[in-house]
Amino acid sequence: MKETLPTQHCSVKKKKREIHRSVYINIMASRLTQFRDKAAEASKCAARYGCEYYKKLVERNERYVQEPPTIEKCQLLAKQLLYTRLASIPHRREAFWKEIEGVKKHLKEERPEMKLEDAGIAALFGFECLAWFCAGEIIGRGFTILGYSV
Numbered sequence: 001m002k003e004t005l006p007t008q009h010c011s012v013k014k015k016k017r018e019i020h021r022s023v024y025i026n027i028m029a030s031r032l033t034q035f036r037d038k039a040a041e042a043s044k045c046a047a048r049y050g051c052e053y054y055k056k057l058v059e060r061n062e063r064y065v066q067e068p069p070t071i072e073k074c075q076l077l078a079k080q081l082l083y084t085r086l087a088s089i090p091h092r093r094e095a096f097w098k099e100i101e102g103v104k105k106h107l108k109e110e111r112p113e114m115k116l117e118d119a120g121i122a123a124l125f126g127f128e129c130l131a132w133f134c135a136g137e138i139i140g141r142g143f144t145i146l147g148y149s150v
Contacts, residue, residue: 066073
């Protein structure tokens, strides 16, 4: 009698697992059909309104289109954009250091007149910027705190 109890218990567990698995499969199959129906509906909507939206978008921004619109022209424009941005680095660097010097000058001149309330608001603003930066980093890493998943 004692020998049959564990095997009966195992077979009951197996049956329960099989039932749960079949229920799970049925649920997933119904979800799949729902997803397929929603995808078909979205596809119909995109087909109906997508071409119209595309035409309006191109018409509104016709002045930005380069003729002839070929792959080679796109590659040329991408290279031009890259090297234009690289060429602008020294100017942006100078502007950055001018801003830093302006802030330093302002802090040296205004330090005795600065209220504690203003300093606190500036500190809170800096902390908020840091917090948003950290939140963006965490989101960018796929909601992991310790590092990137490699």
